[in-house]
Amino acid sequence: MVLAMSTALTVSSRTTDLVVPAADAERARGYANAEKAAATRRAYGTDFSIFRAWCEERQLDAVPASPATVAVFLAHEASRNVKASTIGRRVAAIKYAHKLVGLDTPTDDERVKTTVRGIRRTLGTARAKKAPATAERLLAMAASTGAGLKGLRDRALLLLGFAGAFRRSELVALDVSDVEDTPEGMKVTIRRSKTDQEGAGQIIAIPLGKIACPIDALKEWIVAAGIQSGAIFRSINRHGRIGGRLTDQSVSDVVKEHAARLRLDPNQFAGHSLRAGFLTSAASRGASIFKMMDVSRHRSIDTLRGYVRDAELFKDHAGAGLL
Numbered sequence: 001m002v003l004a005m006s007t008a009l010t011v012s013s014r015t016t017d018l019v020v021p022a023a024d025a026e027r028a029r030g031y032a033n034a035e036k037a038a039a040t041r042r043a044y045g046t047d048f049s050i051f052r053a054w055c056e057e058r059q060l061d062a063v064p065a066s067p068a069t070v071a072v073f074l075a076h077e078a079s080r081n082v083k084a085s086t087i088g089r090r091v092a093a094i095k096y097a098h099k100l101v102g103l104d105t106p107t108d109d110e111r112v113k114t115t116v117r118g119i120r121r122t123l124g125t126a127r128a129k130k131a132p133a134t135a136e137r138l139l140a141m142a143a144s145t146g147a148g149l150k151g152l153r154d155r156a157l158l159l160l161g162f163a164g165a166f167r168r169s170e171l172v173a174l175d176v177s178d179v180e181d182t183p184e185g186m187k188v189t190i191r192r193s194k195t196d197q198e199g200a201g202q203i204i205a206i207p208l209g210k211i212a213c214p215i216d217a218l219k220e221w222i223v224a225a226g227i228q229s230g231a232i233f234r235s236i237n238r239h240g241r242i243g244g245r246l247t248d249q250s251v252s253d254v255v256k257e258h259a260a261r262l263r264l265d266p267n268q269f270a271g272h273s274l275r276a277g278f279l280t281s282a283a284s285r286g287a288s289i290f291k292m293m294d295v296s297r298h299r300s301i302d303t304l305r306g307y308v309r310d311a312e313l314f315k316d317h318a319g320a321g322l323l
Contacts, residue, residue, distance in 0.1 A: 037169075039169060039248065043089060043093070044089075044092065044093035044096055044097075045093075047089055047090045047092075047093035047094075048062075048093045048094065048096075048097050050090070051065075051070075051073055051090060051093070051094055054073055054076065055069065055073070062097075063097060063098065063101065063103065064098065064103045064104070064106070065094065065098070065106050066106060067106040067107075067109030067111045067112050068111065069106070070091075070094060070106045070107060070109075070112050071109075071111050071112050071114075071115040073090075074087055074090065074091065074112070074115050074116060074119060075115060075119070077090060078119045078122070078123060083123070084119055084120045084123045084124065087116070087119055088116065088120075091107050091112070091116060092107075094106070094107055095107040095108075129276075130268060130269055130270040130272050130273050130276065131259075131264070131265075131268040131269050131273060131276075132273055132276035132277040132279075132280040132281075133158075133162065133255060133259070133269065133273040133274050133276070133277035134277045134280055134281045134284075135162075135277070135281040137259075137262065137264070137277065138158060138159070138162045138274070138277055139211060139212055140262055141158055141255075141258040141259065141261070141262060142155050142158050142159050142212050142217070142258075143212070144258065144261050144262070145158070145258065148240070149224060149225060149236055149240055149242070150236050152217075152220055152221040152224050152225075153221050153225070153233065153234075153236065154254050154257075154258065155217045155221070156214070156217040156218045156220070156221040156222075156233075157171065157233055157246075157251065157254055158254065158255070158258065158274065159209070159212055159213075159214035159217045159218075160206065160214045160217070160218055161251065161271075161274035161275075162214070162274045162277055162278050163206050163207070163209070163214040163278070164188055164204055164206055164214075164278075164295065165274075165275045165278040165279060165292075165295045165296040165297075166190075166274065166275060167271075167272075167275060168248045168251035168252065168271030168272070168274075169248050170190050171233065171251055171271075171274075172231075172233055172245060172246045172247060172248060172250065172251060173190075173191065173192070173245075174188070174190075174231070174232045174233065175229070175230055175231060175232060176222065176227060176228065176229050176230065176232055177229065178190070178191065178232075179218070179232070181215075182205075184205070184207065184208070185205060185206050185207040185208045185215060186205070186206040186215045186218075187203055187204070187205060187206075188203065188204050188205075188206055189201055189202070189203050190202045190203075190204065190297075202297055204294070204295055204297070205294075205295075218232070225242050226242075227242075230245075231244065231245035231246075233245070233246045233250075234246060235250070248271065249271075251271035251274075252269075252270045252271040255269050255270060255271055255273050255274060256269050256270070259273075275296065276307070278295070278296070279292060279296060279304065279307040280307050280310060280311050281311075282295075283307050283308040283310075283311035283312065284311040284312070289301060289304055289305075289308060292304055292307075
């Protein structure tokens with residue numbers, strides 16, 4: 001993949017050129033790659049592969065790419081009805097690939113910027129929101145997962161994912177050592193997250209549940225699965241054997257599966273539905289936005305305002321009683 005740096009580095013000085021050993025160069029490459037989250041690197045790799053394949057079909061250079069080549073590629077993607085947000089990520093991947101090998105970035109050219117602005121204006125930038133798994137929906141999902149190993153795992157994943165407003169990557173990254181019982185409930189340490197790329201770590205509280213307790217569900221799954229250390233949420237094959245850590249996509253699959261069981265449209269749900277469901281439900285019950293931020297770990301109040309507005313769309317409406 002072109003997003004990787006060369007395994008041999010040359011360091012120039014005024015008096016001599018030093019050739020860095022391959023092992024040292026590889027170590028430096030590893031740290032450079034760690035600048036981006038694994039999911040971001042995978043997405044960039046996919047985006048750049050699409051760009052490279054497009055260039056090869058037209059006998060154009062992908063690296064270094066000319067601004068004109070990038071602009072025409074982006075216009076082609078727009079003609080295929082690729083979302084503006086995805087096209088923006090394609091631009092970021094092309095820029096990142098050039099930066100990693102020390103080349104000027106064609107994406108900084110005004111021709112590319114103008115094309116991107118035109119695409120955003122034409123296609124629009126509104127994101128298609130997934131439906132929130134609100135408290136009522138979540139309780140119904142959790143009640144119908146079944147009593148087998150998979151059912152116990154899915155129930156724990158749904159309840160904990162909702163109670164902690166987890167991002168799907170945070171949820172599957174949890175280890176047994178990250179949870180701690182307290183008299184009031186459970187403390188969960190999130191080692192790394194979207195807003196904590198350097199791994200400072202954050203601790204959130206999961207309170208005891210009165211209707212469906214996420215803590216009890218989690219303990220029941222861990223005991224039944226015989227998990228003593230390492231990943232909490234793991235795959236289960238068709239023979240009921242427990243495998244390795246679940247992937248991000250697995251969370252979406254679980255949510256979609258149990259939404260479909262309730263005869264809801266699974267295409268309207270995803271892993272983010274758990275996080276959105278918690279915030280929407282908390283806002284509808286009048287929770288303090290700052291208390292919501294304690295759980296969700298949002299850095300911007302503006303982002304949370306969207307959930308509050310959705311939950312209170314009809315509350316104290318200015319037009320109520322006018323007609």
